[in-house]
Amino acid sequence: MSTKRMLAAASLLVAVAMISTGCGGSSSGSSSTSSGPTEVKIGIGAPLTAGATALGQGMVRGAELAIEQANASSTVTAAGLKFTPVSGDDQGDPKTGVTVANTFASDPALVGVMGHLNSGVSIPASKVYADKKIVMISPASTNPALTQQGLSNVFRVCTTDAVQGPAAADFATKLLGFKSVYVVDDSTPYGEGLAKAFADQFTANGGKVVGTAKTSDKDSDFNALVTKMKSTNPDFIYYGGVYNAGALLAKQAKDGGIKGPLMGGDGLYDPQFIALAGAAEAEGDFATSVGLPIDKLPAGQDFLTAYNKKYPGQAPAAYDAYSYDAANVIIAAVVEAAKSVGADKVVSPAGRDEIIKDVAATNMVGVTGPIAFDKNGDTTNKAITLYTVSGGKWITKALPQ
Amino acid sequence: MQLANLILAQLINGITLGSLYALIALGYTLVYGILLMINFAHSELFMSGAFVGLGVMTLLTSSSIAQKFPVLAPAQAFFTGSNVGVFFMLMIVFLVSMLVVGIMGVIIERFAYRPLRHAPRLAPLISAVGVSLFLQNAVLLWVSAQQIPFPNPIGNGIAFTIGTVDVSVLKVIIFVTAIVLLVALDTFISHSRFGKAMRATSQDREAAGLMGIDINFSIMLAFFIGPALGAVAGIFNGMYYGSIVFNMGFLPGLKAFTAAVLGGIGNLRGAMLGGFVLGIAESLASGFISTGYKDVIAFAILILVLIFRPGGLLGESVVEKV
Numbered sequence: 001m002s003t004k005r006m007l008a009a010a011s012l013l014v015a016v017a018m019i020s021t022g023c024g025g026s027s028s029g030s031s032s033t034s035s036g037p038t039e040v041k042i043g044i045g046a047p048l049t050a051g052a053t054a055l056g057q058g059m060v061r062g063a064e065l066a067i068e069q070a071n072a073s074s075t076v077t078a079a080g081l082k083f084t085p086v087s088g089d090d091q092g093d094p095k096t097g098v099t100v101a102n103t104f105a106s107d108p109a110l111v112g113v114m115g116h117l118n119s120g121v122s123i124p125a126s127k128v129y130a131d132k133k134i135v136m137i138s139p140a141s142t143n144p145a146l147t148q149q150g151l152s153n154v155f156r157v158c159t160t161d162a163v164q165g166p167a168a169a170d171f172a173t174k175l176l177g178f179k180s181v182y183v184v185d186d187s188t189p190y191g192e193g194l195a196k197a198f199a200d201q202f203t204a205n206g207g208k209v210v211g212t213a214k215t216s217d218k219d220s221d222f223n224a225l226v227t228k229m230k231s232t233n234p235d236f237i238y239y240g241g242v243y244n245a246g247a248l249l250a251k252q253a254k255d256g257g258i259k260g261p262l263m264g265g266d267g268l269y270d271p272q273f274i275a276l277a278g279a280a281e282a283e284g285d286f287a288t289s290v291g292l293p294i295d296k297l298p299a300g301q302d303f304l305t306a307y308n309k310k311y312p313g314q315a316p317a318a319y320d321a322y323s324y325d326a327a328n329v330i331i332a333a334v335v336e337a338a339k340s341v342g343a344d345k346v347v348s349p350a351g352r353d354e355i356i357k358d359v360a361a362t363n364m365v366g367v368t369g370p371i372a373f374d375k376n377g378d379t380t381n382k383a384i385t386l387y388t389v390s391g392g393k394w395i396t397k398a399l400p401q
Numbered sequence: 402m403q404l405a406n407l408i409l410a411q412l413i414n415g416i417t418l419g420s421l422y423a424l425i426a427l428g429y430t431l432v433y434g435i436l437l438m439i440n441f442a443h444s445e446l447f448m449s450g451a452f453v454g455l456g457v458m459t460l461l462t463s464s465s466i467a468q469k470f471p472v473l474a475p476a477q478a479f480f481t482g483s484n485v486g487v488f489f490m491l492m493i494v495f496l497v498s499m500l501v502v503g504i505m506g507v508i509i510e511r512f513a514y515r516p517l518r519h520a521p522r523l524a525p526l527i528s529a530v531g532v533s534l535f536l537q538n539a540v541l542l543w544v545s546a547q548q549i550p551f552p553n554p555i556g557n558g559i560a561f562t563i564g565t566v567d568v569s570v571l572k573v574i575i576f577v578t579a580i581v582l583l584v585a586l587d588t589f590i591s592h593s594r595f596g597k598a599m600r601a602t603s604q605d606r607e608a609a610g611l612m613g614i615d616i617n618f619s620i621m622l623a624f625f626i627g628p629a630l631g632a633v634a635g636i637f638n639g640m641y642y643g644s645i646v647f648n649m650g651f652l653p654g655l656k657a658f659t660a661a662v663l664g665g666i667g668n669l670r671g672a673m674l675g676g677f678v679l680g681i682a683e684s685l686a687s688g689f690i691s692t693g694y695k696d697v698i699a700f701a702i703l704i705l706v707l708i709f710r711p712g713g714l715l716g717e718s719v720v721e722k723v
Contacts, residue, residue, distance in 0.1 A: 049546040050648060187693060214693035218652065220642045221418065224687035224695070227410040231403065244548050244646075251643045255557045257567065276550050276644045 037082040038343045040334055042067060042327060043104040044087040045115025045125060051092020052242040054272035056117055058317030059139060060087050063114045065310050066327035079335045080343035086110065090121050092217070097121030101128035109347055110134065111355055112330035114323055119143030119190040126154045133352035135359050137329055139322035142266065142290070143189045147376040153356050155377040157326050157368065158290040159384070161190070164265055165197025167384035168288045172236070172263065173205040175386070175398055180208045182234040184225070184249065186217040186241030194265045195240030210234050217241060222249045226256035236260040242267035247276035254281040261285045269318045269387055269394060279392035286388050286397065291368045293385055293396045294321050303367035325366035333358035410566045411688035412681060417572045417641065419680025420579035424634035425657030426664070426672035427586065428627030434667035435603045435623045438522070441529040442509055443631060444654020445536035446502050450632025451645045452540060454498040455551055461490050462554070487554045498636055499629035506628030507621050540647040548646040551639030575637050582630060583673050590669060595622055603667070659703050665716020674714055678702070
């Protein structure tokens with residue numbers, strides 16, 4: 001009898017302990033007004049177990065670094081705040097993304113989301129956040145449609161495909177002297193939008209599109225496509241899509257005897273592209289990416305030092321620095337809002353309005369360059385850099401023109 | 402002439418793809434033939450084969466492992482040094498992977514399907530889906546969610562050229578290996594003692610048991626051979642496309658299942674035929690219609706065949722027993 005009671009009490013204790021630690025102390029959040037700082041959660045929405053996981057996991061690293069530094073800084077503690085990252089795995093899939101968005105939106109302490117990676121996920125997720133007045137800053141979704149929905153809570157720190165595609169076409173014709181191209185996209189909003197923006201400008205520059213193909217972002221067999229492409233003998237292939245399928249296309253194209261390089265957008269700009277395609281096959285391939293190279297920027301070096309300290313042996317993926325900046329924009333806005341409405345009210349509807357207003361008014365210098373938003377929520381920093389694979393590494397080929 | 406070359410090149414792509422589908426399809430058809438059950442975990446066994454193969458290959462060739470365990474260095478030098486070495490290395494990779502995955506198949510049968518053998522048909526089906534999810538998530542947790550590059554020790558050498566179409570050594574090896582394995586299995590099933598026992602079991606499990614056939618052993622054998630052939634396809638899949646990932650089994654698994662149904666599920670030669678038909682249709686579709694439509698066309702063929710020949714290409718229409 002007594003042992004049974006002991007057992008019950010013990011299991012109850014264990015359960016309580018598990019709940020309070022496992023959920024990151026969700027019970028303490030808004031209710032603890034007098035003692036300790038107010039906990040504010042920042043959602044990180046990214047593909048972690050499927051899709052472009054190297055980019056997604058990089059986003060988590062970048063944002064968590066920003067949050068860790070913020071919690072250690074005096075401005076945040078003086079404002080009476082403590083930030084907690086909550087990551088959600090959207091698997092690069094719109095349906096899963098909406099589920100993640102709803103989970104984030106149901107948490108009363110969550111006021112901002114750093115994400116998502118894929119435009120196809122960001123667009124439906126942004127509507128869920130709009131309903132709860134959660135500010136969303138994407139570090140990586142480049143489809144122009146995202147910020148053209150008329151939602152006041154949606155921002156991004158990367159420039160759009162409407163800028164990136166034409167810039168890539170200009171590099172291809174003016175700098176690299178290419179005349180014919182085979183355009184392939186992965187049928188996602190990102191890939192299609194980028195490939196179309198590229199093809200339009202390439203044709204306008206006098207280049208010739210010798211063929212186009214639609215594939216899926218889950219394809220791994222491109223042999224039939226390569227055979228078809230080979231007969232049109234293009235100077236190079238332009239691929240709208242991310243590295244996991246893009247690297248296989250690059251590899252199979254080289255194996256199949258296509259001489260020209262593969263070029264793509266920011267979705268290819270990741271060390272994993274080279275690892276998957278093979279250093280020899282990827283040699284000479286190109287990718288454009290948003291902004292200036294991190295190591296060329298004054299604050300970039302500090303970021304890389306802090307990054308290497310927290311994640312030894314890890315190279316930043318394409319969007320780690322953008323995620324770091326996006327998280328910092330949210331943090332700065334929450335701190336501002338805490339000053340005007342009070343730390344205990346930041347998670348209230350008034351606080352949320354204030355945060356969105358403060359993000360829109362952002363004017364700061366991040367590690368990726370100056371950050372400010374236009375009336376749609378797009379970054380005013382429109383630089384595009386060209387990178388190429390050389391000796392198994394991405395190197396800067398040309399700075400923004 | 403140009404068009405003829407293009408068709409030929411796509412046919413060769415299709416035959417290579419078809420070889421992979423045929424190898425996986427046999428696993429579905431063997432299990433269905435003997436148990437009238439679809440082993441939905443088969444696509445994950447195919448994936449496991451690729452991962453085990455990569456593990457063994459890394460052990461036999463990776464220089465970082467040789468630095469940690471200098472004992473392995475001379476063997477590694479042999480395995481990477483010459484064509485003969487590469488051949489032996491690949492033999493070991495394939496055999497170990499086939500063995501491991503075959504045993505995995507047997508274990509799955511023993512613990513996930515055998516207890517449900519007399520349950521309604523839906524129960525083992527659900528159990529199979531469960532095993533499939535379990536294997537996917539196990540690999541996700543143990544290895545990673547990332548795609549992993551898969552080396553191709555055979556390289557991109559050209560075996561021969563027809564017209565202007567180059568046929569790579571790897572494609573020839575995939576095709577020849579598939580055909581050899583398919584013929585070997587067909588012979589085994591039709592002529593060996595165990596094969597006859599398996600056929601008897603598939604015809605009438607209870608009567609076969611009464612005749613002194615160890616039906617558990619026959620079923621076990623089907624669950625060993627199918628996954629072992631799937632493992633071969635998994636390793637070739639890695640070498641041919643260059644990378645593997647924990648959820649790589651799903652689409653090829655679905656296609657191979659389609660191939661098995663297309664050929665007439667339960668019929669070994671039908672599975673091979675279905676695999677090749679599907680692979681060739683897919684390649685021609687991506688080459689001449691659109692890459693985006695290849696899956697649509699593959700499944701449209703399945704639907705058409707099932708409308709006009711419900712038993713599949715080589716299947717017999719079974720009269721329902723009353």
